[in-house]
Amino acid sequence: MDESDSVPPGRTRRRFLQATASAGIIGVAGCNTPGEDGTETETETETAGGSSGDSPEQIGSGNSPFGDRELSGVSMSEMPDLEGELTLYSGRGEALVGELVGFIEDRYPDLTIRPLYNSAAELVNQIETEGQNSPADVFYSVNAGALGRLAERDRTQTLPQEVLEFVPQNFRAPDGSWIGTSGRARSIPYNTNTFSESDIPDSIMAFPETDAFDGELGWAPTYSSFQAFITAMRILEGEEATREWLSGMQELGVSQYGDEFQIARAVADGEISAGLTNHYYIQRVLARRGTGTPLGTAFTQGDAGAVFNVAGACVLDTAADSTLAANFVRHLLSAEAQDYFARTTFEYPLVPEIEPIGRLPTIDELNPPEDIDLSQLADLEETIDLLRETGVL
Numbered sequence: 001m002d003e004s005d006s007v008p009p010g011r012t013r014r015r016f017l018q019a020t021a022s023a024g025i026i027g028v029a030g031c032n033t034p035g036e037d038g039t040e041t042e043t044e045t046e047t048a049g050g051s052s053g054d055s056p057e058q059i060g061s062g063n064s065p066f067g068d069r070e071l072s073g074v075s076m077s078e079m080p081d082l083e084g085e086l087t088l089y090s091g092r093g094e095a096l097v098g099e100l101v102g103f104i105e106d107r108y109p110d111l112t113i114r115p116l117y118n119s120a121a122e123l124v125n126q127i128e129t130e131g132q133n134s135p136a137d138v139f140y141s142v143n144a145g146a147l148g149r150l151a152e153r154d155r156t157q158t159l160p161q162e163v164l165e166f167v168p169q170n171f172r173a174p175d176g177s178w179i180g181t182s183g184r185a186r187s188i189p190y191n192t193n194t195f196s197e198s199d200i201p202d203s204i205m206a207f208p209e210t211d212a213f214d215g216e217l218g219w220a221p222t223y224s225s226f227q228a229f230i231t232a233m234r235i236l237e238g239e240e241a242t243r244e245w246l247s248g249m250q251e252l253g254v255s256q257y258g259d260e261f262q263i264a265r266a267v268a269d270g271e272i273s274a275g276l277t278n279h280y281y282i283q284r285v286l287a288r289r290g291t292g293t294p295l296g297t298a299f300t301q302g303d304a305g306a307v308f309n310v311a312g313a314c315v316l317d318t319a320a321d322s323t324l325a326a327n328f329v330r331h332l333l334s335a336e337a338q339d340y341f342a343r344t345t346f347e348y349p350l351v352p353e354i355e356p357i358g359r360l361p362t363i364d365e366l367n368p369p370e371d372i373d374l375s376q377l378a379d380l381e382e383t384i385d386l387l388r389e390t391g392v393l
Contacts, residue, residue, distance in 0.1 A: 072354040089140070143311065185348065217276070231376070282297050310374065
């Protein structure tokens with residue numbers, strides 16, 4: 001099932017400025033309510049082991065129901081001008097980030113950006129196959145795992161310190177090989193007509209043992225973020241405990257969905273009472289239906305259910321102009337771009353000065369598990385095997 005934006009795809013600077021206002025550091029009127037039957041989709045789901053992925057996500061844009069705010073941060077106008085030709089391999093869909101990429105290109109008359117859009121996994125494979133003949137300068141990924149894979153194969157360059165310092169250390173590679181640009185938290189959407197926040201366990205491992213969830217939960221096992229979450233559980237809890245958790249959830253009668261946006265909608269509709277999703281799907285439903293929708297957001301604490309993953313970028317070892325490539329990555333961390341992510345995707349901006357959109361805790365108020373290397377979450381082979389062995393896939 002396609003979930004899409006009511007606004008057709010576009011790459012004009014005018015449309016971007018209408019959404020972000022006209023100044024470098026801008027006040028925001030928020031986001032338009034996204035439609036459910038439009039034409040614009042994003043394909044961010046990476047598949048593994050033959051699972052069916054490429055699940056389009058609904059995109060929010062325009063005016064938000066969550067109110068006005070003033071932004072701080074570093075504007076693009078304060079950043080180095082971009083000049084030359086840049087080949088961008090983007091594992092984020094054109095429907096989501098094409099407008100931002102176009103805005104950056106239109107801002108600089110002597111800049112040409114040549115984007116190639118595909119899944120992050122496919123682009124990593126392409127970069128590896130192309131080797132030193134790859135035309136790619138920058139790789140933009142939906143998750144840290146794909147970035148880590150390229151770094152492990154020495155296909156990245158160290159980003160300048162003045163770029164790395166935009167985000168906290170836990171949102172970038174320790175060796176400076178990649179940097180996060182926006183983030184997503186695992187969360188529990190719940191129907192507020194059925195549960196209160198206090199009814200939701202703060203431990204993900206407690207869900208199979210909670211009788212109130214019998215027949216009331218939903219998950220999307222073919223979705224890459226779910227598989228990364230199970231990978232985190234394997235790392236933190238061990239293989240056997242994860243196997244028992246998966247079996248217990250099935251015994252509880254968990255319902256399977258094709259993607260996590262469907263789960264958030266099903267919870268809001270009362271079809272199920274809770275689920276497992278990335279946080280922004282909940283915000284997209286609320287943006288469409290209004291804050292009176294019986295849909296709440298809960299977070300577990302310090303476990304796999306609280307994993308915080310990032311989209312991010314790296315400069316490749318084949319970059320023709322490393323300075324231009326690094327400065328393009330810097331533009332993804334500008335006040336305008338960070339606010340664009342907050343309003344358009346309801347992701348968490350990673351630059352501390354920019355707050356998320358919606359009734360969400362700040363990043364500092366979340367409690368993700370410690371000592372998780374986000375790059376490890378792309379190692380899905382054993383997770384796929386476990387999901388198959390337990391009959392989840």
